[in-house]
Amino acid sequence: xxxxxxxxxxxxxxxxxxxxYIFSLDHKVIGIQYILLALTAVVVGLIMSVLMRxxxxxxxxxxxxMGTLFPTGAxxxxxxxxxxxxxxxxxxxxxxxFVLTTAPQGGFGxxxxxxxxxxxxxxxxxxxxxxxxVTFVGFIVILLAIVxxxxxxxxxxxxxxxxxxxxxxxxxxxxxxWTGYPPLSALGKIAGPGQxxxxxxxxxxxxxxxxxxxxxxxxxxxxxxxxxxKGMTLMRMPLTCWAWFTTAILALLSFPVLLGGGILLLxxxxxxxxxxxxxxxxxSGSTVPLHNxxxxxxxxxxxWFFGHPEVYIAILPGxxxxxxxLSTFAxxxxxxxxxxxxxxxxxxxxxxxxxxxxxxxxxxSPYSAIAFSVLTLSIGVPSAIKTFNWLGTLWGxxxxxxxxxxxxxGFVSLFVAGGITGLVLGQTSLxxxxxxxxxxxxxxxxxxxxASIFGMFAATYFWFPKMFGRMMSESLGKxxxxxxxxxxxxxxxxxxxxxxxGMPRRYAQFGEYEFLKNTxxxxxxxxxxxxxxxxxxxxxxxxxxxxxxxxxxxSDNPWEATTLEWTTATPPPHxxxxxxxxxxxxxxxxxxxxxxxKDFIMQTEPAGAEIGAGLGxxxxxxxxxxxx
Amino acid sequence: MAATVTSTERIxxxxxxxxxxxxxxxxxxxxxxxxxxxxxxxxxxSPERYRIGVWVAIASILMLFVALTSAYIVRSASGNDWQxxxxxxxxxxxxxxxxxxxxxxxxxxxxxxxxxxxxxxxWLMITVALGLGFLAxxxxxxxxxxxxxxxxxxxxxxxxxxxxxxxxxxxxxxxxLALGYLLLRTTGKRGTVENELRRVGAAxxxxxxxxxxxxxxxxxxxxxxxxx
Numbered sequence: 101x102x103x104x105x106x107x108x109x110x111x112x113x114x115x116x117x118x119x120x121y122i123f124s125l126d127h128k129v130i131g132i133q134y135i136l137l138a139l140t141a142v143v144v145g146l147i148m149s150v151l152m153r154x155x156x157x158x159x160x161x162x163x164x165x166m167g168t169l170f171p172t173g174a175x176x177x178x179x180x181x182x183x184x185x186x187x188x189x190x191x192x193x194x195x196x197x198f199v200l201t202t203a204p205q206g207g208f209g210x211x212x213x214x215x216x217x218x219x220x221x222x223x224x225x226x227x228x229x230x231x232x233x234v235t236f237v238g239f240i241v242i243l244l245a246i247v248x249x250x251x252x253x254x255x256x257x258x259x260x261x262x263x264x265x266x267x268x269x270x271x272x273x274x275x276x277x278w279t280g281y282p283p284l285s286a287l288g289k290i291a292g293p294g295q296x297x298x299x300x301x302x303x304x305x306x307x308x309x310x311x312x313x314x315x316x317x318x319x320x321x322x323x324x325x326x327x328x329x330k331g332m333t334l335m336r337m338p339l340t341c342w343a344w345f346t347t348a349i350l351a352l353l354s355f356p357v358l359l360g361g362g363i364l365l366l367x368x369x370x371x372x373x374x375x376x377x378x379x380x381x382x383x384s385g386s387t388v389p390l391h392n393x394x395x396x397x398x399x400x401x402x403x404w405f406f407g408h409p410e411v412y413i414a415i416l417p418g419x420x421x422x423x424x425x426l427s428t429f430a431x432x433x434x435x436x437x438x439x440x441x442x443x444x445x446x447x448x449x450x451x452x453x454x455x456x457x458x459x460x461x462x463x464x465s466p467y468s469a470i471a472f473s474v475l476t477l478s479i480g481v482p483s484a485i486k487t488f489n490w491l492g493t494l495w496g497x498x499x500x501x502x503x504x505x506x507x508x509x510g511f512v513s514l515f516v517a518g519g520i521t522g523l524v525l526g527q528t529s530l531x532x533x534x535x536x537x538x539x540x541x542x543x544x545x546x547x548x549x550x551a552s553i554f555g556m557f558a559a560t561y562f563w564f565p566k567m568f569g570r571m572m573s574e575s576l577g578k579x580x581x582x583x584x585x586x587x588x589x590x591x592x593x594x595x596x597x598x599x600x601x602g603m604p605r606r607y608a609q610f611g612e613y614e615f616l617k618n619t620x621x622x623x624x625x626x627x628x629x630x631x632x633x634x635x636x637x638x639x640x641x642x643x644x645x646x647x648x649x650x651x652x653x654x655s656d657n658p659w660e661a662t663t664l665e666w667t668t669a670t671p672p673p674h675x676x677x678x679x680x681x682x683x684x685x686x687x688x689x690x691x692x693x694x695x696x697x698k699d700f701i702m703q704t705e706p707a708g709a710e711i712g713a714g715l716g717x718x719x720x721x722x723x724x725x726x727x728x
Numbered sequence: 729m730a731a732t733v734t735s736t737e738r739i740x741x742x743x744x745x746x747x748x749x750x751x752x753x754x755x756x757x758x759x760x761x762x763x764x765x766x767x768x769x770x771x772x773x774s775p776e777r778y779r780i781g782v783w784v785a786i787a788s789i790l791m792l793f794v795a796l797t798s799a800y801i802v803r804s805a806s807g808n809d810w811q812x813x814x815x816x817x818x819x820x821x822x823x824x825x826x827x828x829x830x831x832x833x834x835x836x837x838x839x840x841x842x843x844x845x846x847x848x849x850x851w852l853m854i855t856v857a858l859g860l861g862f863l864a865x866x867x868x869x870x871x872x873x874x875x876x877x878x879x880x881x882x883x884x885x886x887x888x889x890x891x892x893x894x895x896x897x898x899x900x901x902x903x904x905l906a907l908g909y910l911l912l913r914t915t916g917k918r919g920t921v922e923n924e925l926r927r928v929g930a931a932x933x934x935x936x937x938x939x940x941x942x943x944x945x946x947x948x949x950x951x952x953x954x955x956x
Contacts, residue, residue: 355788356788
């Protein structure tokens with residue numbers, strides 16, 4: 101009788117195309133869907149950043165194709181400042197939400213968290229499917245926001261919905277910035293171009309995104325707490341699982357706050373309430389009527405209470421993947437596993453108490469500013485623990501320099517380079533100068549943007565063989581790594597210098613500022629670096645899709661790694677372990693254990709394997725030529 | 729099988745079994761190597777996930793209301809336009825209804841634990857009726873306010889009042905839908921042990937959620953009319 105219940109799979113493998121690939125309940129398919137969404141969104145965001153660079157370097161130049169696509173945003177092909185601002189807004193929004201939040205957590209987390217803990221799926225497969233499709237709808241709405249403002253025909257269609265939906269201002273979408281600061285974002289059309297229907301759709305898209313992320317977070321937490329296989333104690337989980345778990349907690353507690361703020365902002369715009377709109381506001385040559393007493397700072401508090409955890413939502417999965425990959429290719433146990441777990445948790449939890457450092461110049465009390473500053477700097481402690489442990493893992497190791505390893509090392513480098521300026525910006529006195537300069541842009545692009553993306557590149561090259569049964573090309577991968585690695589430093593190191601001379605963010609042009617005359621060469625250099633770095637991503641896309649069909653066939657455990665995903669077939673069967681629950685006897689990073697027959701011990705190997713002989717031939721699936 | 733469901737713990741006891749696990753089957757020879765009587769646990773359904781899931785969901789919903797409440801407190805101090813409305817008396821009826829519904833929900837859950845299918849269904853139905861009554865009473869309060877000319881945008885206090893009641897009402901509506909789903913599952917043939925476990929787990933989760941909705945309303949009621 102027991103046997104019968106054990107062998108029941110909660111949902112049999114679907115056969116129809118729609119149930120198998122579109123509305124799939126399989127966490128692996130949903131993970132790939134999330135990754136495809138991110139791969140699509142990142143192209144949109146990247147093109148926007150290149151357009152921004154082009155406008156900054158060669159202002160007033162006519163780009164005929166832009167004139168054709170956006171006749172009002174770029175009349176005659178010359179980008180207007182409003183057009184530039186909308187690019188800034190949409191680049192930030194799409195990158196932060198639809199790339200950095202979807203791929204690391206929804207993508208790789210969805211695919212590998214259940215497998216790494218030995219579960220057959222997520223706890224709530226239907227919720228999992230919904231979380232992806234809700235997120236997908238959010239992405240469609242954000243694209244609609246671009247079209248509604250940028251395209252006169254669609255804009256006119258929205259304008260028929262009433263005054264508050266007036267659109268077609270000719271920008272390329274809302275221009276409130278990814279932070280959507282009121283009062284301008286709360287006023288509607290009166291606040292200028294890009295503040296009509298596009299802004300409504302922007303808020304709605306973010307609200308939808310919040311719901312999707314919450315469903316995902318609920319699933320991740322429940323799965324991890326409830327569905328670990330026999331022997332998979334918390335302290336035997338791979339650090340990736342700890343990172344995804346912490347990320348899910350952050351998402352669970354921070355997205356509702358953004359959702360609440362978004363509802364209030366939308367009500368201000370469409371229902372005439374005054375949550376964020378103060379009285380007597382003078383905008384575009386007239387006083388704003390009918391509003392009174394609102395507090396724009398309230399939005400900043402709500403937004404940044406979400407916004408700061410959000411940057412950890414973006415980077416923690418990258419930290420998890422990096423720890424995992426460094427240990428695997430250093431052939432050494434991760435240095436200080438326990439410390440790493442506590443550091444992940446500490447970073448996540450401290451992240452809830454530092455939102456005020458985004459608001460130092462908002463006129464807050466210096467006493468609160470000091471409290472926020474001290475808490476912010478204290479995040480340096482767990483961050484340093486992680487960094488030193490990564491270095492400790494690499495110390496004296498016989499490193500296998502594969503592409504995923506290179507990207508993982510790149511992650512550490514970028515995390516340090518970007519994180520160190522966090523200590524500068526976290527101090528109120530210095531932030532007074534640096535706030536809203538390129539120094540800030542440099543800081544968060546390195547530490548949250550590029551470092552997270554490097555984590556995802558590492559994860560892609562590392563897990564691709566498990567997901568698709570083929571290896572990605574190592575030579576293309578290494579070329580991709582070196583150009584991207586040098587490229588991102590070439591882009592963002594000069595940003596620090598620009599920030600130090602006081603170049604402000606979000607400005608469309610700098611031509612008329614005498615004090616910025618010396619930076620023009622640097623600005624052009626950055627643009628060239630950005631275009632090269634963006635172009636080389638085509639190599640990554642080519643490698644990805646080419647390898648899916650033509651790559652070298654991969655074995656079940658090509659990297660000689662230890663965790664559960666490498667014990668199952670490639671690609672994993674519908675219920676991950678073909679009806680057999682794996683049993684875990686080892687920690688996740690048992691590499692080079694003295695006395696063991698091989699230099700790695702799978703988590704499923706029976707206890708005592710490291711001293712027992714004769715197990716070597718039983719696991720004949722390691723090593724297919726990736727030793728260096 | 730339904731008659732055998734006394735508690736989830738009991739069922740776990742009877743279904744956790746030994747027996748040799750199939751070996752291999754996934755292309756990795758060592759994977760099926762669990763010892764006799766071990767392993768296989770994760771492939772067994774555990775109703776605990778419904779309870780964990782609902783607590784996690786509650787944490788998230790709580791954060792939404794914490795955010796709105798802090799906005800309420802900040803906004804009440806940031807302008808001179810804050811004018812609390814006189815409480816519509818019907819809100820006392822709402823409060824009474826939801827408090828009673830929490831009790832009937834608990835009776836319903838205990839009926840299921842005591843294998844009383846009829847009692848379970850009956851009390852579930854009563855709870856749904858009370859929940860709908862609560863929503864009707866809330867809508868009645870809204871209509872009363874609208875008749876007095878107290879609209880969403882007339883005053884920040886009003887904005888928050890409508891927002892809180894609407895947000896709470898929507899979440900309660902979700903609870904009512906969940907109860908409706910439980911009701912649908914009370915009829916028809918009994919399924920496997922796993923299906924029964926699922927039913928008990930879902931009933932537990934719905935009960936926890938319902939109590940949370942009850943407590944949340946009381947908290948909002950106190951905040952809106954008795955705070956300060």
